[in-house]
Every structure is written in C-alpha cells, then in structure tokens.
Amino acid sequence: MSSATGTGVRFCGIELAHPIINASGTFDAIAARRAFGDELDRRFPFSAFVSKTVTVAPREGNPPPRLWELPAGLMNSIGLPNKGLEGYLAHDLPELARLPVPLIVNVMGFTHDEVARLVRAFSSREEVAALELNVSCPNVETGTLIGSDPREVVALLDVVRPLTAKPLIVKLTPNATDVAAVARAAQDAGADAVSLINTLRGMALAPDSAKPWLGGTTGGVSGPAVRAIALAQTHAVCSELGIPVVAMGGVQTGADAAALQAVGATLVAVGTESFRDPLAGERVAAELDDLVVGAEP
Amino acid sequence: MSSATGTGVRFCGIELAHPIINASGTFDAIAARRAFGDELDRRFPFSAFVSKTVTVAPREGNPPPRLWELPAGLMNSIGLPNKGLEGYLAHDLPELARLPVPLIVNVMGFTHDEVARLVRAFSSREEVAALELNVSCPNVETGTLIGSDPREVVALLDVVRPLTAKPLIVKLTPNATDVAAVARAAQDAGADAVSLINTLRGMALAPDSAKPWLGGTTGGVSGPAVRAIALAQTHAVCSELGIPVVAMGGVQTGADAAALQAVGATLVAVGTESFRDPLAGERVAAELDDLVVGAEP
Amino acid sequence: MRGGDRVLAPFGARQVPIIAHERHGAYHVLRCADERGPRPRAGQFYMLASARRWGGGASQRPFVPRAFSVLRAPAGTDELHFLLDVVGPGTERLCELQVDDGLSILGPLGIGFRFPRDGREPLLVGGGVGIAPLAIWQDELGSVSALLGFRDAEHARGAALLSGARVATDDGSRGHHGLVTELLQERLVAEDHVEVYACGPPAMLEAVRAMCAATATPAQLALESGMACGYGACFGCVVPTTDGYVRLCVDGPVLDAARLQSALVPGAPQ
C-alpha cells in the first residue's frame, strides 16, 4: 500500500518529504509561529500540515475545562473552535499557505449542505492540496454519528465527491462497531483515502465531586493509551482497503509509526505527542527513517 | 440506582458485604488457593466471585504469547480457556462453592442452544447466585458480534431469559457504536442487570518484526488506559437504564470506583489491577468505604 | 496584543541540567542552566517535565508537561529559576529532581507583564506560589511594593524571594492576620495612581479584579488554567474574556483585568 521511496512518499498524488504529518487539531501552525517565530517554518516537523476542523459558522468551542490528563493519555473536549469558513479563508489560509509543506484542510458540516459548501469553497483554492472530512459528528436530521454508519458516509460522499477533484480523505471515528465496514463504504463511494483513529469517547469526574470535569461532559481520549486500539483498527481497515490510509493514535516513536505502516498505513500522523514536544513529529520521522534504513540488507 | 447501606449493598436480591467484586477472567480463586492457601478464603477480597467464562465444550485457549503490556494497561488474547460445562460442574463448582461469598458464573455460547444449555445447567445449582452472559462473541450464523447489536441481544435473551429465575447479568462489549442502545435492549428483553466494560479490541506487533505479537492476532485492552472510556460508557448506560449496573474498566482506587458509582453503577468490578496485587479488591473496597464515610456530613 | 512583551522560544523542548534545588518553607525552587535559551520576560512561563521517568506517579500520571512561571532569570547568567508547590503527580516528580538531573523545558512562552500606564506606580499582589512571576518583575522594575498572602508562616517563608514585601497570612502566624486583598484594599483607598500586578489563586485574583474595577485601577493578572501544550496547539487552556475564549498560553498568561468578567477560571489548578 505504501509507495515510500527512501523517506519520500507519494500520497494521493502529493509528493511528501517523509510519511509523518500532524493529526488535525493538535498543531496550530499560526499560534506556533507566534511562539517560535520563523524557526517553525525553517524546521517544520511535518511533511504536510493538516489544519484543525473548519466549520461553516464560526465556533467558540466548549466551555472550559477542556482537558483531563489520563494514565498515558489525554482527554479533550475542545469543541472544534474555529473562525468559520469566511474567517478561515480570510485569516488562516494566507498564513498557512506560507508553510513549506502541502496543506490539508479538515472540514466538518452538520448537514450535507454545509459539507458541500466547505468542499466547494476549498476545491477552488490552489493553496489546498487535499481535504479531510471529519465525520465524527451527528447527522442533525437522523441523530446518528455519521462516521459510525456506512450508509451515512455513502450518502455524504454521494453529495460531496462530485464537487471536487482534490483528494478527499475521510477521517473515521473509532467509536463504531465495524470501522472497516465504514472505511469500505467510504472507498466505494469515492474517497481517495481514509484516516484513523479519531479520539475515543471518554469521561472523567472532577476530583472531590460527582460532576463531570469537562465542560463538554464527555471528551475524546488520545495518546499512548489508545495506541493498541489504533493499531487494531488500522489493521482491520487496511486489510480491506485498496486506497491509502493515514494512521494515527498514540504515536510517540518511529517504532510506533513503523507498526502502523507494517499493517498497511501510507502516512502516519502525530497528535498528542506534539503537546509533549512541538518537535515530536521531526523526531518520529527521523526514528522511522533510521528503522527503515536499518532494516535494509 | 444504588441501594448501598453503609458499605453493604443489595444487588438483584443478593446481599453483598460491599460493592467490589472481581471482573470475570481476572481472578482464579482455585489457583489463588494453591498459591496462597486458606488465607484466600479468610480474607477474600471481593464481595462476590465471578468466574471466568464457561463454554459448553472445553477450550484450550489461544496460543501464546497471550499478553502484551501497554502504556498504563494490558492487552490479552487468552481465548477463554476453560474445562467446559461438564468439567466446570465436576471440578470447579465444588471448589468455588467453598468461597465465603456468593458465586456468579459467567457463560458464553456460540449458538443460542449453547447458551441455553449453560443457563439451564446452572439454573438448577443452588451454589450459583447469578449468571453473567458474555455476549462479546460472534453469532456463528450471522457473523455479527452479538453484544454490538441490540437485535441479537434481544434474540438471545428471548431464548434464555425464560430458562432461569436466577438474576441474569448481560456483559456488554465496548466495541459497539451505541452501547446504551444494546443495554436498553437487554433491559427490555428481561436482563436483571448489565455489566460493562469488557476489553477493547487492540493489537501490537512483535518488537523488531512486522508480525502480530499475540497468538490470537488481536487482543483485548484493559487497565487504567481504558478508565475514561469505561466511565463514559457506564454514564451513557446508567442514564438510560432502570436495572442495576456492574461497572468496570481500569479501576485502581476507591476514587475510581466512586466515580463509576457516581454515574450510576451499583457494583464495581476490579480486573487488571488484581494482577498487580491480588488484594487490590480489598484495598479498593476500603478506600471506597473511607470516601463514602468521609463524605457523610 | 503587544508582541514586544513576548520573547520567542527556541523551537522544541530542550534538556537542561538542574543546578540547584532549594527549599523555601513549603516551596521548592529549582534552578537550571539554560544555555541555549533567551532571557525571558517577566510573566512568561515554561513547560517543564523531568527528562527521565515523567510518569508512573499517582493514576499513572504525569503525562503532559506542566506550566511554570519563571521566578527569576538573573541578569548575566543563563539560569532560570522556578518556584514549585507540590499539589499532584507532576509537581511531585519535578520536586524529586536533584542537581545534575535533566529537566525538559519549552519556553519562554506566552505574554508577560507590560510596564505601567501613564507613569503609574506598580503594586505587586501575590498569593501563595503565585508570587513567582512577581519576583522577576520586581527584579526588572526595581524596588516596588509587594503585598503577599500565604496560608501560614511556613508558606510565608516564600516572601523572602521578593524584597520588602508586606505579608499577610490566613492564620495570622506571620504579618497581617487575614487576606492579602485586605492589604490591597488599604492601598487602593490611600493612593490612586497605581497599576496592580497580581498572581495567585483564582479567588484572590477575582477579589483583586473586583477591587480594581471598583476603583478604576488598572490591573494585570497572571492567570492559570490547565494546559497540555503551552504553545497554542491544543486549544485546551482557554479562559472566557470580553472577546470570547482566549488561549491563555499564547494570549496570556497575563491578561488585563479589564478583559475579564471574572478571574474564576473553570478548572484552573487551585
């Protein structure tokens, strides 16, 4: 499945310098530039940049607290804060276009119409190399989590696939009985790639209280705690798919990335580990490269 | 939902000394007696004993390796080794009947007939206080994981519910899109209680190899790594159910148990933590008791 | 946003040696030698973790690094000092570190204190471990007044980290018996040309905010909130302001009190 040559890799027609990208919502290149200055661009850790989920309307996100630390992991209820489509196009896109790597825009809509609007808007922007569809959200009409139901995913892709020639990556939710079935449906409905895993639904109570800690009541679990689950789901999905897979979930080392590639992933995304060190992606890519080189006869 | 008085608790008509029991398959009282002698019975850590899953036919279990340690957790592919119904009745039941606490027998069948046979067999044994149905297994006819599909659970309960007057606890799988829907179906079809969570599907590769480490290829993830997921699922289930809930998943302390009770669980089971200390259940019960007492005005 | 109040951080966490670990009453001061980093501004912070064995404590934590205001960055040295109060697994692990142990640091991060407006006299108000950013600010401003509140005399030994501070303790075991905000109230009544710089527990900061608002005194508050990354990546550290939620790690941690309806940040470490 992987078309890596040395460390360079081709993904949906896009040439990438190495197989490590960031997970959506875990690296804000614009904020990082404020904190680290130009060094960010000179030493960008990822071979492509995936932006945080963009929605049609601006969103404030969930009330704090938004974070809860777990044994070997993290739980968040960020709630997809973003400037909305207009704000993103006006303020974020020009800044992100300056990055030295291709840009993948992650979008989410609460109706087919919203997703269609987002896909159409980005389809015509040459700054955008690919689109990632975040389907970890309920269909507001049916109430089902779109990403957990193959039929919902097909219905969505039937609407948006014809709207763009850009690569469409469907980001699957792990909170589903049969993730591989959803992935297969996405492939059959024209997705160019799938990505997984998004966060697992979790919850924590405030210490010394019986109240939920997170402002959003439940949150999404990520980090090393989900690594084995991510590998199992990636394995299941890759076993059934012909299109490329972007795998993520708890990646901390080149060995973790290599395992995801061994079960079939083309690209590997680093998420939570970037919180521990903004250069985690660079380290993972280097470690992976050493493993690949080391493994050659 | 909880009917705890002091630390004593009533569960499906059974009086228990405290709310902490063991998770099925994580404590073998017979082996523990060989290792620790009579002290096991004098100081039994749990208020009820849940036996490892019993199937109709004897099972060897999966080939080793069966264990993989995770960040803050464990993955197993044990494969339900057991002596089979006849062996259990002949060898295990008499030994377990000597325990100072009520016995809950966990059973699994690959067909409705098998489950019916197991339920009937234990229904007449007065040593058995309740039955737990492990539905984390595929329906061999349809291929679906029974516990992930409300209709499959109803179909199973329609067959076995009439066969026994003993409390029937349905042990849910967490590998399902909507665990609460399955729980509701179980309740509506006559379950006396539900228990959750069972292990989450995971996988690991052998170090320096691209081969699955576990003899069973995939395994089940347990321990602190799944604690937040267990709390979210328990919360979702308890919000919709009137019957008692036995909650488990990553419990290490009285505070962890208290959180599960705060979202509605009546009993809390300790699983993986017993591997770190066979007296973990006793400690958790004591800590929980301190919290409850400490919280009184 | 005044960019001038921010010193940029080198990109990436770097490992530095601990060069001293001192006790000041109930508090710990960790000093490290940061050869490769710039001198921070007062009010900026760093994300810290032990270079080894960051984890394995209560609840198998810590996992993400922890935020700490810089206490002091003595001119002419490459030293960074941090003041720590042990409240959980992260601070516990950091306070195990000894000389020559490795500390992982990312920073300086965030926006620090700005100089007083219209020639106002700075007035520092600190509570507990929140005195940390006031020490480096006093180093920069020269000998300005400081009012510091502590639980008891043992904690009040931290007051020695600033010069000439007036001290209040909750139990009266040292200085004024009562809240530091009572000392502030006196000052606000007596003088009207001050600018307040405050850091401390949420309830103290909220009292400071309300008093300053009532007397139209400008105030800069160094807030805290739970952080995972410290550089704007996770969107986890937001606090509500009059312009909506802002990420404290990139738009703070120092915020103008006028931007806050309340300084009681939900879920902030107490």
Next chain:
Amino acid sequence: MRGGDRVLAPFGARQVPIIAHERHGAYHVLRCADERGPRPRAGQFYMLASARRWGGGASQRPFVPRAFSVLRAPAGTDELHFLLDVVGPGTERLCELQVDDGLSILGPLGIGFRFPRDGREPLLVGGGVGIAPLAIWQDELGSVSALLGFRDAEHARGAALLSGARVATDDGSRGHHGLVTELLQERLVAEDHVEVYACGPPAMLEAVRAMCAATATPAQLALESGMACGYGACFGCVVPTTDGYVRLCVDGPVLDAARLQSALVPGAPQ
C-alpha cells in the same frame, strides 16, 4: 503435581526494604529483608515492582510486576536475593532501586525443583541470568556440579554466585570457548546417573531438553514466559506441554523436561 515443592505465599503484595544493591559484572543483585514472608524453595519466584513510580519508563511502562527467581534466601536470615539483567523498562526501574527504597513483592510463587530421582547426581546447567535459581538450589543440595554459560567474561562474573562452576563463554573470553551445552554433552557422555537442572535462554533449554531426551537423562527445566499476575489469575503465562497448555506461574516455572515437546516458549523473554 507435588504440593510439597511449593511454599505458600502470604496473600497480597507486601512492601519490603532494599538492603543491598550489588553489581556482579553485567548483572545486579538486589537484596531485600522479607520479615513477613516464609523461606522459599529453590526454583520458586516472586513478582517484583518498585514500591514507588512503577511506570513512566520507555513506552510508559512498566505496568504489571515482573517475575524473578529467587537467587538465594540465606538460612537464618529474612533476606531474599534476586539476580537481575536489565533488558527493558521493568528491569531498568528495579535496578534503579537503592538501599532503603521500597520493593513490592508477591511470593514465593510456583513450584520449584524436586530432589533427584533414584539417587541420581544433580547437575546444574545455567545460561546467563538463568543461573539465579541454580544458586539457591546449590545452597540446598550442597556442592554439586554446575555448568554455566555466558556471553562474555563480563557476564561470566555472575558465575561467582555459584561455587565451583565450570564456565563457558560465547566469545571465549573466559573458560570454555563455546556453548555450555557442549560442556553438558561431555558430561552426559561420561556419566549416566545424573539429573539435570537447567535454567537459561529458550534456545539453551531446548538444547538441554533434546540432549537429555536423547540420553534418557531426567531433567527439570525452569522456564520463563511473559507473566502479568504470577498466581494463576490471568491465564497469560501458558506454555504448551504434553498435557496441553499449563500456566507456568502455578504449574511451573520448573517443569519436567519430559512434559515438553520443545522448550522454545513463544514470546518468552529472551
């Protein structure tokens, strides 16, 4: 199953102090004072963990305790000695422990060595860290022959833990240049009334098993497999025998070689 070869463990993990931490070449010996435990039998093992900070190493491990044969339990003392080889995060953490640090122990567990059949002469064969259970067995049996194999001279310093051992090293830097099984082969050819007690890496044990089978020499092998609990709770530590899978922690770790088709246990630590 001979119950007599098992000393029961007190129920529950108990915390004991480290009283010495010695180096023997590449190996570590940890001594602890186990006031509340019984004297173990040779070949029994304990589950060990550090009392504090068990975790936080590579891959956020260790999490479950680790199995170690008792190396020695000197008569008339409450001491337990363990021999450790650092191979991963668990052994790394244990080998950080210093005198007075707390060690969590559960044991003695499992079934140890049985005395030789029909007046046979015991012959101990050990490889690497697998010499551990042979030391306590030699203490019990008196001065019986031991053949020990190591990687190199640095590791071979562990041979001093037994008395009068013949040593082989892979690189010839001490003793016989070659495999310890070559020494065994000589002995099996020369004598026929021995019973072999062996512990070491899977490949060595398998060679021992095959040689003993070929010469109809009874052998007791102390095996290893990945364990989570050590007391039969998890069913994780099974090895295939002629009677099907058996849990090594309750039915072993010493198994009669005749019960094995192969000593190459899948997934055993190497």
